[in-house]
Amino acid sequence: MGKSSKDKRDLYYRKAKEEGYRARSAFKLLQLNDQFHFLDDPNLKRVVDLCAAPGSWSQVLSRKLFEGQKDVEGRKIVAVDLQKMSPIDHVTTIQADITHPKTLNRILELFGNEKADFVCSDGAPDVTGLHDLDEYIQQQLIMSALQLTCCVLKRNGTFIAKIFRGRDIDMLYSQLGYLFDKIVCAKPRSSRGTSMEAFIVCLSYNPPQDWEPKLDINQSTEQFFEKIPSLNGISELSIDDQSHTKAQLPSWSLEERSIAEFMSCGGLDSFDSDATYHIDADDSRQRESLDPVQSPTNPPYKEALELKRRGKLTRAI
Template structure:
């Protein structure tokens, strides 16, 4: 869907722009927090797969450092993505791959040798067109984010990650539950109900005893052995599903005209922050030059 079509159809896109957020995903985090209070008392946070910075914007509003408030150079929110992100006050952005094996140590150094209270991951791989493929690659991304998180989360910290609910999501959830005392599915109203997207809100981080004795290098490998050793799900294992946010607007609905009670500005505004280096940039340039490969009919 093009930008103009999205503006006409997606009311939450309009709400996010009217409120000054870079993306509608900021509203997802706000709705999760309104229901589950995940940002209360947080003094340090890491936003993985952060582009274009919607989650980071919300974190900058809520996360207030107390441990290093005397150090003017200390920034309590860190956003990480493989794409460059425009600067944002109260957030430091890094262009890094979350699979980098040395990233965890750089993060801990950034937080002055402290671990963090919250790790978020709203990332998703480029769609492959089928639910099975998209779900497979999303699961790999979720586990990669978790592997990084176990190195940087302090005990009792919180981990929030986007998942695609599907055939294997129950097993994925059970595997992740071994690292946390509490885990629930949260579905913000901003998410389209027709989408399989939801967020796992995992609280009270506690490294399993079988992993706690490992050193850093051993833990990296032991993590994957531990994860894939879990193949059976107990019949009594269940995870609550919580809807977050008011049902005032329907994310799936078409709003050719805004409702009369729409409480934000109806002025059409340009995007607050265009992508710095979108994945489709090269394809767009090739298309303009007539050089984009086309699939011929047999």
């Protein structure tokens, strides 16, 4: 969230800076919670934030679970990402791959071998602008997060993940419906209407009684879920000749697809992320240029600065 960002005219971008959040995406989780109240549960103790960098969702989790709370004993937040994250109060960060069994073991170790109450993922690939391709890659990321979630989430727990709505999103709804009692597609007001992103809210984790999910670095997503007959082939997605995402699920028919309930979160009194708001001329704070909340942990120019400091960066003649 630097000063040169193209989003600097976005009201949520500015509000995130004013309230100390590292990214405007913090308001997406806050508005989801306003609708579903999953962070207001007094019994919520163990939380996992996947694909967490730069950490705005972890900041929300920390404030909800610890700030102003009287009974915080046993509460633990674990944030996982391949990128390095700057420290956040009450959050244990792990720089690791969410598909690796060692990551799962590390999380369970931090939780004292207890299962998590809540798992969330705001991760997304760098979009290409090719919606079918972006949807495909995002769905693979969701399935990777789901693998870890199945191993770490307790029964009746909640899972939330960013999705890209597209032509075959109903297949994802149906797949998740085999593991959760209720699936809702939610669109926060802080998420731009021009964006195809939304959030899948999976309530009441209810896997088959005789299924014991286990992560194996040498197995694919399909192999992970193949012990559940109804989920056989969960990850078999490909791009057809017309560049449309097509499901290759031989054990499923088109009738098995489902439509999830769609819900807008944030209320009409919330700010519209696609709207432009006038600055109050009498409010000097609105006209003040705000510094970034958190400096980049690994900026692309870091290596160049180090080479220049050692005199090894010279201009070609």
